[in-house]
Amino acid sequence: xxxxxxxxxxxxxxxxxxxxxxxxxxxxxxxxxxxxxxxxxxxxxxxxxxxxxxxxxxxxxxxxxxxxxxxxxxxxxxxxxxxxxxxxxxxxxxxxxxxxxxxxxxxxxxxxxxxxxx
Numbered sequence: 001x002x003x004x005x006x007x008x009x010x011x012x013x014x015x016x017x018x019x020x021x022x023x024x025x026x027x028x029x030x031x032x033x034x035x036x037x038x039x040x041x042x043x044x045x046x047x048x049x050x051x052x053x054x055x056x057x058x059x060x061x062x063x064x065x066x067x068x069x070x071x072x073x074x075x076x077x078x079x080x081x082x083x084x085x086x087x088x089x090x091x092x093x094x095x096x097x098x099x100x101x102x103x104x105x106x107x108x109x110x111x112x113x114x115x116x117x118x
Contacts, residue, residue, distance in 0.1 A: 022034045
């Protein structure tokens with residue numbers, strides 16, 4: 001039995017575009033990110049630091065799932081970005097002037113922070 005072409009075309013799967021930045025720069029007191037899909041995000045450095053996802057800042061769950069949240073204090077240097085590294089093909093790891101550098105922000109998380117920032 002011959003295969004109908006219109007049935008083959010109906011089976012094509014579209015893979016969503018992978019979320020990845022094309023350019024990341026500090027602009028004043030913001031992190032500016034240009035995304036592959038053409039959008040841009042601007043995240044205040046203070047917002048970025050306060051949203052740090054590391055266990056030392058955000059806490060971590062114990063064996064029962066209870067999250068122990070540490071008390072985090074910030075100084076002026078806490079909001080000064082000294083640089084960042086890309087981690088794998090999925091995240092950014094900022095380095096702050098106060099020495100903090102353990103937060104790994106996935107691109108998805110950065111995109112959400114940018115959308116929440118306006």
